[in-house]
Amino acid sequence: MDCIIPGTNLKVLAKALQALAKIGDELFMEAKTEGLSFITLNSSKTVCARFNLLDTFFSSYEMNQDDSNEVISCKIHMKIFLPLFKGNLEKKLEYFKIEYITDSDLITFKMKYKCDDIVMVHKLRLMDTETLSIGVVTNSGCSNVSASSSFYSQLLSMFNLTDDEVTFEITPEKVVARNYCLGTPCRPKMMRTQINLNSTEFLSYQITKTTSINFSLKPFRTLVHFAETFTLDVDFNFEIGGKPLSIILKNPTFEVSFIVATLDPYSDTNSSVATVSSSNKVASNKKPSETENWQSGDFSKESSFRDLMRQVENDKERLDDVIPKSPESPRSKKVKMVFGRCFDPTFSETVLGDVLAPNSDSE
Known part of the structure; x- marks a missing residue:
């Protein structure tokens, strides 16, 4: 499989992968003659999310001759694939290329930047191959x-x-x-x-x-x-x-x-x-x-608040009769005066110690 995604379509791919990452941790990739699919399942296998990129989505989409009649599938962990799509890639990249050879342990991603003709190559290791079978047709409902x-x-x-x-x-x-x-x-x-x-x-x-x-x-x-x-x-x-x-x-x-x-x-x-x-x-x-109607709940009965308060008062009186009150803690009669010296009638200079210099003011 060899396909090239133009830079103008990279926003769709990035948003698609971000949506898939909210559902599952493993990403299945399936390549057919009509396009490439990204699939994931949640941990409880109750949600299956699929993004089908048609061949018109790519500027170039090629399948190997030996695999033209088969479905090429591989699996990769979402955590190592998603970081490649951070930022506004549609403004930075000229194209994004995917290369994969059947039964290979690696998948290659090439990112061609618009400036300086830089091509960044990422080779990511795949997970063990697993056959994915959904068995549900999306338009089967009546x-x-x-x-x-x-x-x-x-x-x-x-x-x-x-x-x-x-x-x-x-x-x-x-x-x-x-x-x-x-x-x-x-x-x-x-x-x-x-x-x-x-x-x-x-x-x-x-x-x-x-x-x-x-x-x-x-x-x-x-x-x-x-x-x-x-x-x-x-x-x-x-x-x-x-x-x-x-x-x-x-x-x-x-x-x-x-x-x-x-x-x-x-x-x-x-x-x-x-x-x-x-x-x-x-x-x-x-x-x-x-x-x-919405008044069927216990929270909407008439006069429920008044009855509840009356019940609380009755329960409180009943508890007072059964359980004796705790004794009050002893209170100290002494009152601490923070600025007690301000209220003293007299003041002794000996409290301040020796006088090193006389007052400058006669008064």
Whole structure:
């Protein structure tokens, strides 16, 4: 494999690698005749992020004749590859070249600078070869929702940065986004957030089945941030909760797809690909309903504060009867005067010692 990326496209590659680094620590590289792919998985194997750079993304893209019908794959650690893309490379470099020979332990990166014809060569050692099989097609879902990146960015701004998950309750008329699940106890110091999105607010809205999908916010935030940098539309492709959700970005020269594991929080049985998190387990299998309001929590009962204060006073009186009070600490009757000498009626010169010189003033 021998490919050259022009300097004008290096910003896309750098932002793509920064997004992938937020998901996983290992980077898979797959070269095909139609382009080069960068893939990573998170530690729990619930998120797969893929950046496909099409052949039009490169100024030169060549495959060896022996490997033209095969997929060339290798794996490299993200920590040794990402430092190569620090700074504004699109302003410094003329091109970025990737060279790799099948079954080699090294991969070569050549960086041609615009000034002084400097070519910097980096040879990085690869990790052990591993076959990566996803088994999920990004457009296999029967429902599809699309909106602009700014639309999803405004949606994410409604949630706290501490929120780890989001639940989409999807109907043919609207999408209700929540940071909690109906019927579950509210966590302490948690602010419940609910946003209603009408179908007319989306660029395209095709829903074949009403469902609820719960998934992680971290990959969603990462993808929306990348999409907003290059003003790309964000497509959701899914079927039902418990099956993988595909989030897709498309550009004439590259494509991005995040496959995220989901679960249906209101279903008795969750899919095996659902995110393995203890907080995802719902104590109640209560179905969402339109009649349920936000006043169902214990924190919103009428006169709860007055009843609570009365209960505290009763408990305090009961404790006073059972547990005797501690004896008061003895108080000293002596008062220390910091400037006590200022209040003395007389003053003795012997306190100051011998007089070495008389007063200059007669008074």
